[in-house]
Amino acid sequence: MTNRPPEPILHVDLDAFYASVEVLKDPALAGKPVVVGGAGTRGVVMSASYEARAYGIRSAMPAVRARRLCPDAAFVPPDFESYKAHSNRFREVLRSVTPLVEPIALDEAFLDVGGAGLLFGEPEGIARRIREEVAREVGVTCSVGVAPSKLVAKLASTRAKPDGLIHVQADGVPAFMEPLPVDALWGVGEVTGELLRRLGVRTVGDLARTPEGVLERLLGDVTARTLSELARGIDDRPVVPYEAPKSISHEETFGRDLDDQGALLREVLSLSHKVAARLREDGYRARTVVLKARLANFTTLTRSRTLPDPTDVGADIFHVAGDLLRSLPGARRRFRLLGVQATGLVPAGAEQLALLRGERWSDVERALDRIDRRFGTGSAMPAALLKPRGRRSR
Ligand SMILES: [Mg+2]
Incomplete structure (x- = not known):
């Protein structure tokens, strides 16, 4: 390296x-x-x-x-739903090149391929390979900017659109940047852009040539320094890879210890659905379900089971978590906390694309997610959760 x-x-x-x-x-x-x-x-x-x-x-x-x-x-x-599934597949393709992937939206990401060179060749070759693979695997074309910094790479991909590739060499940065309009730079919105235009600054080159003192009086020193640097292509922000979560969990500590089996199962059901909703929101499916139970005497028990197929369906998670609760040793114990955790997460990528065409329960729960989003969490829930709460406490 x-x-x-x-x-x-x-x-x-x-x-x-x-x-x-x-x-x-x-x-x-x-x-x-x-x-x-x-x-x-x-x-x-x-x-x-x-x-x-x-x-x-x-x-x-x-x-x-x-x-x-x-x-x-x-x-x-x-x-x-569909955009997220395609986005997951897109990110999988990028991560097959390097773990140093920083997604910044469903449809865009930065990669640092400085260390991937030994395996996959020079950055421009990697970019070509990514373009081919994204088109084949995602079915959507992409544009790529290759550059010494995030700023220039982003500007280059924008310029390359649609379905193009632009490689800006380190010594070619000023020539690439100077003709661009100032509002191509991050941080130049309508207001700043208008202030700069009144000063006669229209292009990035104009901005790079404006003395920093002049910009400071106009924009304040922090903005002036940042913009002045960006205009000269100076941007040393690193690519910060997004680490996938290892698990997703919800737990509930009760105001009063619970011992009623029905109330306990309703808690597990509610937690299972919360975990499933988070899985779907973040685009993951879980292989393993973990039940955590803390007894009144503060002993904590955990039990887990791995599913035949990864899931993001609350009913599946509850099926396992409820079983694990029932199989805890010693009947009629008192509990002060219950938790449901999903681990062994896999991105709901290509798999989810197939799923979007079928699988009844998932569809039902996705519809519930949409209702929750519109009317607030808890507007729609399985019927068992609507039963009288009894000794259930929050
Ligand atoms: Mg886009």
């Missing part, structure tokens, strides 16, 4: 991600203007296919305006 390549950072960004997934789901949309979001009159555009962009439609544009620009576009409601 002593000869770390001078341009080790990759920014990988899926092209028109939501719209592209909708085309995968319904091939009849291929080649047509597709707009995700914008249902009703007050919505905004969340994603637009390149065919829709040709009409001037852009993300975050009010739907009303998009409909005026292209009345014949297909307006599709968002399907985050």
